[in-house]
Amino acid sequence: MSQTTKVTSYKTPISRDARIGIIGAGPAGISMAHFLRKEGYSNITLLESSSHIAGKSSTFTHENRNYDVGALMIGHNYTNIRSLAEEFNCPMEKFNGSSLDFDSNKFITENVDQIGILTKPFLENMTHYLEERKAFEDISLPGHGDLSENMLYAPITQYLKDRKMEYLLDAWNLAYTSAGYGYVQDDIPAAYFLKFIQNSENTI
Incomplete structure (x- = not known):
C-alpha cells in the first residue's frame, strides 16, 4: 500500500520521497511541478483531463494558423515569468502597439500603450x-x-460594490478580457482582477 503524506500546514516539511499529485497542467500546475523538481522532488504525477497542456494559456492551430488563447502579454514586473523564459530559452516578442480595424480588415498603427x-x-x-x-x-x-x-x-463585483469602486469595471473590464483572462461578469475572484490592474499600471 502506498503511503500518503498529510500536510497540515504549509510550513510542514515534506519528505523528498513523498508521492505528490498535481491536478491540472495549466500554468500553475506546470510551474508547481517544475519548481518541486528543482527542489529535489522526483515522484510527481501531473494530471490533465484535456489533450493538451497549458490550460488557458495554450496555442491551437486552425487552417495552418496559430492562435494564442489565454494570457498574451506580460509587463516588465513579471520577473518570475521572464526568468522561466530565459531558463527554457523561449524567445519573447515586443508588443508593437498595432490594432486591427475589423470593418476594413486592415491594421492600424496607433498608440495603444495605455492598456486601461x-x-x-x-x-x-x-x-x-x-x-x-x-x-x-x-x-x-x-x-x-x-x-x-x-x-x-x-x-469582484461584490468587492468593488462594498468599497464603492464600481468605476473600475468600466475602466478595466475590456482590457482584462482582451488580455485573455476571462470575463469580469462571471464574478471572478477579486484578487485576479486587482492583480491585473496592478500589473498593468506597472507596465504603462
Whole structure:
C-alpha cells in the first residue's frame, strides 16, 4: 500500500520521497511541478483531463494558423515569468502597439500603450482609488502579498460594490478580457482582477 503524506500546514516539511499529485497542467500546475523538481522532488504525477497542456494559456492551430488563447502579454514586473523564459530559452516578442480595424480588415498603427481606459467616472474618483489601492498594492508579490482570504476569494463585483469602486469595471473590464483572462461578469475572484490592474499600471 502506498503511503500518503498529510500536510497540515504549509510550513510542514515534506519528505523528498513523498508521492505528490498535481491536478491540472495549466500554468500553475506546470510551474508547481517544475519548481518541486528543482527542489529535489522526483515522484510527481501531473494530471490533465484535456489533450493538451497549458490550460488557458495554450496555442491551437486552425487552417495552418496559430492562435494564442489565454494570457498574451506580460509587463516588465513579471520577473518570475521572464526568468522561466530565459531558463527554457523561449524567445519573447515586443508588443508593437498595432490594432486591427475589423470593418476594413486592415491594421492600424496607433498608440495603444495605455492598456486601461481612463473613463470619466474613473478620473472623477481617482483620489478615492489611490486611497483604496493601498490595500492591494502588494498583490503582485508571491503569495498575493499576504492578502486576506476575503480579498482573495470575494467576487469582484461584490468587492468593488462594498468599497464603492464600481468605476473600475468600466475602466478595466475590456482590457482584462482582451488580455485573455476571462470575463469580469462571471464574478471572478477579486484578487485576479486587482492583480491585473496592478500589473498593468506597472507596465504603462
